[in-house]
Amino acid sequence: MSPIDWVVTAKDGRARTGILTTRRSVIETPVFMPVGTQGTVKGVRFEWLENELDARIILGNTYHLFLRPGPEVIRGIGGLHKFSTWNRSLLTDSGGFQVFSLTDLRKLTEEGVEFRSHIDGSKKFLSPEISMDVQAALGSEIVMAFDECPPGDAGHERTKQSLELTLRWAKRSKGRFDELQKVQSAGFSPYPTEVRASVEIRDESRTLSGNQALFGIIQGAGHLDLRSESLERTVEIGFDGYAIGGLSVGEEKPVMYGVLDHVAHKMPADAPRYLMGVGTPEDLVEAVYRGVDMFDCVMPTRNGRTGGVFTWSGKLNIRNAQHATDSAPLDADCSCSVCRRYSRGYLRHLYQAGEMLAATLISHHNLAFYLDLMRRVRFEIKAGSFEMFRRNFLERISTTEK
Numbered sequence: 001m002s003p004i005d006w007v008v009t010a011k012d013g014r015a016r017t018g019i020l021t022t023r024r025s026v027i028e029t030p031v032f033m034p035v036g037t038q039g040t041v042k043g044v045r046f047e048w049l050e051n052e053l054d055a056r057i058i059l060g061n062t063y064h065l066f067l068r069p070g071p072e073v074i075r076g077i078g079g080l081h082k083f084s085t086w087n088r089s090l091l092t093d094s095g096g097f098q099v100f101s102l103t104d105l106r107k108l109t110e111e112g113v114e115f116r117s118h119i120d121g122s123k124k125f126l127s128p129e130i131s132m133d134v135q136a137a138l139g140s141e142i143v144m145a146f147d148e149c150p151p152g153d154a155g156h157e158r159t160k161q162s163l164e165l166t167l168r169w170a171k172r173s174k175g176r177f178d179e180l181q182k183v184q185s186a187g188f189s190p191y192p193t194e195v196r197a198s199v200e201i202r203d204e205s206r207t208l209s210g211n212q213a214l215f216g217i218i219q220g221a222g223h224l225d226l227r228s229e230s231l232e233r234t235v236e237i238g239f240d241g242y243a244i245g246g247l248s249v250g251e252e253k254p255v256m257y258g259v260l261d262h263v264a265h266k267m268p269a270d271a272p273r274y275l276m277g278v279g280t281p282e283d284l285v286e287a288v289y290r291g292v293d294m295f296d297c298v299m300p301t302r303n304g305r306t307g308g309v310f311t312w313s314g315k316l317n318i319r320n321a322q323h324a325t326d327s328a329p330l331d332a333d334c335s336c337s338v339c340r341r342y343s344r345g346y347l348r349h350l351y352q353a354g355e356m357l358a359a360t361l362i363s364h365h366n367l368a369f370y371l372d373l374m375r376r377v378r379f380e381i382k383a384g385s386f387e388m389f390r391r392n393f394l395e396r397i398s399t400t401e402k
């Protein structure tokens with residue numbers, strides 16, 4: 001009995017499809033999770049994510065919500081689902097990555113990390129225990145262990161030290177998490193009536209218990225021996241799922257693919273495998289090929305705000321003059337509501353005129369593309385033709401407009 005249910009439904013090489021069930025939604029994997037940094041997927045309404053894009057799970061950032069509006073505000077309102085009205089699954093990160101990437105004046109100790117808020121410069125402190133408390137207040141279905149993220153180019157010794165700290169923090173995360181779940185599970189119904197209707201229970205005999213699931217994070221930068229050690233010792237602690245952290249932090253692509261080649265297929269087969277913060281459409285396909293099930297990345301919405309468009313024939317930049325009089329949609333192979341209605345010429349005009357709708361529409365299309373890509377990937381794995389799809393796809397999308 002677990003707060004999540006996970007089954008593999010098909011395999012093609014190392015690639016696999018599966019069904020992840022939480023108390024709030026049934027999620028087919030491989031899955032891309034849109035990033036809802038501050039309780040919102042930037043520029044995109046939840047109605048669209050639910051009804052048109054059919055996103056079953058999104059990500060929330062503990063760091064941002066911890067600083068603003070603060071866990072006490074969200075807890076007071078009844079959790080992030082109630083606060084934001086997003087009723088499907090949520091995964092929250094631990095805050096570790098943002099503390100190490102966004103803030104100055106960090107003081108790292110065994111206990112945790114002291115840092116200055118990027119909003120007002122005030123002193124803040126995060127530890128494994130505080131991160132678990134905040135994620136419990138947010139009420140996400142999947143909670144991430146608190147980890148240290150060393151720089152991508154960290155040497156062997158520095159990475160080893162970081163790994164040891166991350167493992168000690170993983171144990172502390174789990175200890176606190178288990179205590180919190182005991183408190184929370186008193187009187188808890190695994191399928192709250194308000195969400196029961198939206199959850200298609202795949203098999204009524206498999207019941208979920210408990211509230212939140214906890215994922216451990218494998219670190220080790222580009223050092224394969226440390227990745228192996230991190231995997232082995234993280235699995236020993238025992239989590240509901242496992243993530244690969246510390247990739248896509250500026251290292252070369254071959255380093256990332258090398259780590260995935262080395263570690264992804266050795267992660268427990270009976271738990272979801274999540275590659276954190278990755279990546280481009282090519283990265284997603286390459287990681288699925290190596291055995292990964294879950295992804296998140298700000299790229300579709302961040303690029304959407306700067307005019308970057310993902311399509312089935314490569315990336316284009318809507319700011320380029322060549323699109324000014326183009327009556328074609330962003331992507332002739334996309335059936336999203338933006339592509340069905342608006343032209344490249346009009347979207348370029350909105351972008352050039354600084355209209356906020358430009359960012360919204362392009363972000364919407366980019367998310368539609370990412371979620372469609374994952375649908376296609378699942379289809380190809382089930383059909384046993386994923387390898388052929390992968391080769392064709394990588395060739396097809398190799399063009400990029402600057």
Ligand SMILES: [Zn+2]
Pocket residue numbers: 330331334335336337338339340365366368369
């Ligand atoms: Zn589209």
